Amino acid sequence: MLTSSNRPSPHAALFITVIVRVPIVQVLAMVLAMIILAIELPLPAVKKFSFYRSLAVRVVLLLFQVSLTILFYQVRPFIF
Numbered sequence: 001m002l003t004s005s006n007r008p009s010p011h012a013a014l015f016i017t018v019i020v021r022v023p024i025v026q027v028l029a030m031v032l033a034m035i036i037l038a039i040e041l042p043l044p045a046v047k048k049f050s051f052y053r054s055l056a057v058r059v060v061l062l063l064f065q066v067s068l069t070i071l072f073y074q075v076r077p078f079i080f
Helices: 010-021 024-040 055-073
Strands: none
Touching: 024 055
């Protein structure tokens, strides 16, 4: 049974909806991981594109992945 001491704050309602009720963050993290794997271990068809050779694209994708995993694991000190 939830008491007032262990209920989440009303300010956390958005995060509860996005992470717990509708797992948007987890799905986006998995899709992004598959895209990163497709770039790192490319199929022959992917080697034709310029983003395969771009280090900046890889860095940006990895930064998005880090942001999603911070939300996924809800590490509060890193968010503030």
